[in-house]
Amino acid sequence: MSLVSGWTGKTAGALQAALRLSNEAFAQHLGIGVRTVAAWHKKPTLRPQSEMQRILDTALEQAPPAVQARFAKLSYKTSSTPGDRLSADPNITSALDWLDHHAGWQPGTSRREVASRVQRVDPHDLELRGRKRGRVDQQQIARALAEYYGNPSGLYAAGNGVTTSILTRPDWLDLACPLVASNDRLNLTSAARPAVTLDNEAAGQAAQRLAETLALGIRMVDMPIYQLLSTDIHRGELGGTVGVSTFVHYALTMDLLEGEFVDALTTGTTTHPLRDRYLPDLDSILNLSDRLCAGGTLALTAIARPADPYRGPADYVLLVQERSGHVVNAARRLAPIPKGFHQPLTDYRADAQIGATLRREIEEELFGRDDVDNTVGEQRFADPMHPSRLSEPMRWLRSDPSRMRMECTGFGLNLVSGNYEFAGLIVIDDEEFWTLYGGMIEANWEASTLRQYSTLDTDQITHLIQDVAWSNEGLFALLQGLRRLRELGGGRVNLPEIEWETT
Structure with a gap:
């Protein structure tokens, strides 16, 4: 070669x-x-x-x-240059075809439109916009979204003025739901979906997203994702139905809402044409069957560590990531790790379990397995999560079911883009794991930094909760995870008491 x-x-x-x-x-x-x-x-x-x-x-x-x-x-x-990707990247081609079809354009129109827009993209302007967006914190976004939707009841909040944009209800919280087959029961359906038609404003914004993706060299992969169609969620059990959509559909529609909203906050603009089109009111957010409701799961990971003469008594280490600027969404925001879109690998029905996505994300985001990352390459293995393919740390954990527990701690709908959010907690109780494999934990390309916190350091955890760099879904998962870990952790934890409320 x-x-x-x-x-x-x-x-x-x-x-x-x-x-x-x-x-x-x-x-x-x-x-x-x-x-x-x-x-x-x-x-x-x-x-x-x-x-x-x-x-x-x-x-x-x-x-x-x-x-x-x-x-x-x-x-x-x-x-490759933007021009190379525009002509040869199959994922960009898929996005262009999708845009032509749903905007009612003649084939090739979107390619010409995006090519024209790429020429007009100024990287310095995008950098300046990124800095301005970075100054808008999680609390500002949560409060502004609450105001847009008329200060609805059901928004998740905690003490000390911590509010989020997560729409939830009491029976969706503190679920303590083990992520095993008997409790994790989302079902795949092939029911028909409503047609998607883009007006000129929506099509133009979708074309601009593609132009900026090309100009900045951001990854975009047209992978399948699960969309939520109905829910039956209560303590100890996750139920409901999902269908299959594509990431391109999400990236060119619902994922544009956060950027539009944050830009409006930086400029003082009061108009939100895309939000007015896709999620104008609470009914549109709650009516899952008539819109694209994509989303995923993210979990607070707590790993037992033995006592150390320098660090101190035995504790759990908590892992927190800052999302990389190379991801299409939630860049530079804090989030628990692992975090991922709920999507299938090869078995669309079995992978509909929330636990299947979390297990995959552990392998990818913590243990470095890029062969389960379909943004890197095509999936060619019949069973990517077969025991023979597991990383050494995951094989060690799976060899004894008592070594790792995974639970869903809460569920909600995010007003930012209408996403569904399954918050989780992963606890590794056997401290031998940290001794054997702590040095092998390494975040993948989706994280720019990885931080660790001790569950015995109350002050640091309190400061972490109040950090306004969180994404709304990340803060939701953190708070719900800490509540559950406070119940389970025994002498390894000295966590602040967190009382939630749905305002």
Whole structure:
């Protein structure tokens, strides 16, 4: 195959992804320091020195054909220009076809429209807009959305002025629902969906989203996602029905609402044409069967640690991520880890369980398995979560059911984009896990940073709760997880008391 003419941090990262190696394993494979690998991820435009270029050349030349094929695909994605992606990226082509169809345009119209808009995108303007959006915090968004919808009852809040945009009700909270087959019972249906028609405003905003995605080099993969059609949720059991939609449908419609709303807050604008179209009132939010209600699950992860002469007594470590700027949605917001869209891998009916998504996200976001990340490559395995394919840490956890428990702690609908949110708690009680595998936990590309907090540090946890950098769904999952962990944690926890209310 033809080798790259000059390595960058991005293409080195593509080789690492093609080899399916962690930072440490990739460094060992090349015979270099792990800090060098980390620097490539932090500085994707960095060009290694000539000696390092030769090391990377040799690694690629000696790689098996399957690895070379994966590298070719991944390196194309990392180095292609907006024009290249517009003409050759199958996911962008899928989005353009979807837009042509649902806007009632002639085939090829959206391609010309997006190409024209890409030429007018100013990266400096986007950077400035991003900074302005970053100054709008979670509490401002929650309060403004409450005002837009007439200060409805049912919004999740806690003490000390903490409010969210999560619409819920008491019987959707403190669910203590084990995520096992007997309790985790969302059912897949193939019922027909309402037709989607975009007016000029909606089609124009969808085209602009694609233009900015291309200009900024953001990943967009047209993967299947579950849409929620009905719910039957109460303590100890998750029920309801889901259908299957596509990420492109979501990205070009409902996912535009948050950006529009935050931009209005930064400029003082009082008009929200897309929100007025898609989610104008509470009835439209609650009427799941007549709209696209995508969403997912996110869980507070608590891992038992043994006593340490430097750190102190035995505790749980809590993991919190800051979402990367490379994700299409919720960039730069705090969230528990793991967090993911509820979507199928290969078994659409079995994967409808919320626990199936959480198990997959643990493998992907904590244990570094990119072969279950369908934003990286096509899924070719019949059973990606087969015991023989599990990572070493997950295999250790699954070998004894008592080593890890997963629960759903709450459910709600997010006023930001109408998403459904299943909040969860993952508890690893066997402290041997941290001793064996704590050093192998590494967030994937969706996180820019990973922070840890001790469940014995009440002050730090209190400050964490009050951090306005949270996403609304992230704060919801954090608070519900802390409530449940306070009940379960015994002497390993000294958590603040959290009392929820639905205002």
